[in-house]
Amino acid sequence: MTRARPYDRDIALDAALNLFWQKGYHATSLKDLEGVLCMKPGSIYAAFKSKEGLYLSALERYFHRNRDGLRALAARGGSPLGALADHLRGFGRQQAEVSGHRACMLVKTLLDVTEQDAVIGARARGYLDEMTAEIVAIFDAARAAGELPEGADPARLARRYQADMTALRIEAHRGGDPEALRLLAEDIAQSLEQVRPH
Amino acid sequence: MTRARPYDRDIALDAALNLFWQKGYHATSLKDLEGVLCMKPGSIYAAFKSKEGLYLSALERYFHRNRDGLRALAARGGSPLGALADHLRGFGRQQAEVSGHRACMLVKTLLDVTEQDAVIGARARGYLDEMTAEIVAIFDAARAAGELPEGADPARLARRYQADMTALRIEAHRGGDPEALRLLAEDIAQSLEQVRPH
DNA sequence: GCCCGATTTGAGCGATCACTCAAGCGTGAT
DNA sequence: ATCACGCTTGAGTGATCGCTCAAATCGGGC
Numbered sequence: 001m002t003r004a005r006p007y008d009r010d011i012a013l014d015a016a017l018n019l020f021w022q023k024g025y026h027a028t029s030l031k032d033l034e035g036v037l038c039m040k041p042g043s044i045y046a047a048f049k050s051k052e053g054l055y056l057s058a059l060e061r062y063f064h065r066n067r068d069g070l071r072a073l074a075a076r077g078g079s080p081l082g083a084l085a086d087h088l089r090g091f092g093r094q095q096a097e098v099s100g101h102r103a104c105m106l107v108k109t110l111l112d113v114t115e116q117d118a119v120i121g122a123r124a125r126g127y128l129d130e131m132t133a134e135i136v137a138i139f140d141a142a143r144a145a146g147e148l149p150e151g152a153d154p155a156r157l158a159r160r161y162q163a164d165m166t167a168l169r170i171e172a173h174r175g176g177d178p179e180a181l182r183l184l185a186e187d188i189a190q191s192l193e194q195v196r197p198h
Numbered sequence: 199m200t201r202a203r204p205y206d207r208d209i210a211l212d213a214a215l216n217l218f219w220q221k222g223y224h225a226t227s228l229k230d231l232e233g234v235l236c237m238k239p240g241s242i243y244a245a246f247k248s249k250e251g252l253y254l255s256a257l258e259r260y261f262h263r264n265r266d267g268l269r270a271l272a273a274r275g276g277s278p279l280g281a282l283a284d285h286l287r288g289f290g291r292q293q294a295e296v297s298g299h300r301a302c303m304l305v306k307t308l309l310d311v312t313e314q315d316a317v318i319g320a321r322a323r324g325y326l327d328e329m330t331a332e333i334v335a336i337f338d339a340a341r342a343a344g345e346l347p348e349g350a351d352p353a354r355l356a357r358r359y360q361a362d363m364t365a366l367r368i369e370a371h372r373g374g375d376p377e378a379l380r381l382l383a384e385d386i387a388q389s390l391e392q393v394r395p396h
Numbered sequence: 397g398c399c400c401g402a403t404t405t406g407a408g409c410g411a412t413c414a415c416t417c418a419a420g421c422g423t424g425a426t
Numbered sequence: 427a428t429c430a431c432g433c434t435t436g437a438g439t440g441a442t443c444g445c446t447c448a449a450a451t452c453g454g455g456c
Contacts, residue, residue: 023312026224030444040405041445051444108309110372111301114221128372159369159378160385167365171357174308174326180357187358191389228414238435239415249414 009047012037017058021105024112025055025120056123062105063127070134080142081196084135084161085189091168092185103173106131107166128162135161149197157195164188207245210235215256219303222310223253223318254321260303261325268332278340279394282333282359283387289366290383301371304329305364326360333359347395355393362386 015036020028030041030051037044048054073083094102106124113121139154139161148154168185213234218226228239228249235242246252271281292300304322311319337352337359346352366383 024224024310026222027310027312027314029442031442042406042447043404045445046403103309107368111306111309111368112222112225114225116225125372156378156381156385159382163365163369163382163386164361166368167361170305170309170364170368171361174323180354183354184357184361187354188361227412229412240417240436241434243415244433 012039012047013058013061016054017061017105018101020055020058021062021101021108024108025117026112052117052120055120059105059109059120059123059127063130066104066106067131067134070131070138074134074138074141079147080138080145081147081193084138085192088165088168088185088189088192091165091172092182092189094172103169104166107170132158132162147196149195152195161192164192210237210245211256211259214252215259215303216299218253218256219260219299219306222306223315224310250315250318253318257303257307257318257321257325261328264302264304265329265332268329268336272332272336272339277345278336278343279345279391282336283390286363286366286383286387286390289363289370290380290387292370301367302364305368330356330360345394347393350393359390362390 016033019032019036023032030044033039033044033051033054034041039047044054048057073087074080076083106128109120109124110128113124135158136154139148139152139157142148143152143154148157168181168188171184172181214231217230217234221230228242231237231242231249231252232239237245242252246255271285272278274281304326307318307322308326311322333356334352337346337350337355340346341350341352346355366379366386369382370379
């Protein structure tokens with residue numbers, strides 16, 4: 001290499017991720033990105049090829065972060081079902097720290113994207129499917145640990161959990177009473193724990 | 199009136215509603231709207247003041263339609279809890295007819311909007327709150343009908359129901375196996391019916 | 397110290413954005 | 427038939443969109 005990169009790809013991607021997450025794909029302009037990336041349009045294009053390319057890179061980063069978080073949760077040992085319930089309750093306890101950063105970016109992408117941005121939409125769907133698979137694996141572990149009754153279907157439970165988590169995060173994005181959010185998370189967590197054989 | 203309106207406001211609003219619902223606020227251009235409304239930019243501006251004004255009118259229409267649907271559901275007589283459960287199951291049975299028309303437009307708006315479109319965001323939040331109130335009224339009716347246990351909180355149950363419905367509609371938007379969607383709706387409906395005193 | 401080549405720069409590209417307004421035209425009143 | 431009114435028209439506004447590329451800039455190899 002003849003010259004060190006004057007910008008840090010990770011830092012730039014994080015900045016782009018946060019901005020895209022907050023404003024969405026269509027409402028974010030290259031001018032906005034220039035600002036938070038501290039890069040001129042030529043550099044952005046050289047590094048990420050296009051606005052769409054940058055979005056895809058940011059989305060991939062987001063996905064990996066979430067997937068790794070879920071894996072860390074599962075690798076914690078102890079009760080898989082308990083880990084999922086804790087995760088729900090933890091999310092319910094969060095205060096609204098940064099605006100526009102609560103709902104899942106994959107879901108936001110799914111809803112924001114049209115037929116013109118088919119590539120982005122397909123990628124978001126793929127990542128969501130991978131997340132589903134991760135959750136299925138956790139329910140499989142729960143079954144192995146004897147936390148599920150005989151006839152329980154891990155895939156079905158996983159889809160329910162993912163839907164619940166999506167709803168919880170959208171409710172968080174909506175704002176409103178923090179205590180109501182906590183109660184919602186508690187209700188969902190209790191539903192989850194009810195599947196345990198008694 | 200010196201001249202009959204050459205366009206039908208209801209038809210135009212429906213067309214705008216469908217397009218906005220499908221593509222979202224930012225991704226819909228005035229040129230797109232000209233096409234589906236069969237109106238030139240001057241007429242659109244004269245009738246709806248601006249793109250934002252048109253969106254607000256379309257959103258109001260969407261809200262009234264949904265609120266009235268919910269009221270009709272509640273006015274059907276019989277079990278309020280059963281009506282809600284039926285509504286969930288009915289939604290789970292739907293096939294993906296028109297693309298991009300499954301998720302709730304209020305939720306899509308909430309996620310799509312930024313600080314620049316604060317008016318639209320506030321309106322969407324207001325409508326969502328009104329929907330919550332409608333659902334609370336149904337759970338109040340359920341309590342009056344003896345379908346709820348002593349300590350049950352209608353507001354808390356309503357928030358859970360609304361979150362579940364949101365999640366179900368997003369899952370429908372995501373696509374995938376129709377049978378999985380049906381099972382998800384069934385799971386949610388069964389959770390709802392579990393609150394009945396036994 | 398000098399040059400080479402990779403990288404950044406930023407003015408500016410054509411296209412499209414939301415939107416305007418002077419002109420044209422259809423309609424009901426007379 | 428004619429007029430006057432008011433809605434519709436659509437070319438065109440300035441601004442901004444995503445993006446390009448020739449020129450400036452900087453670091454490493456010799």
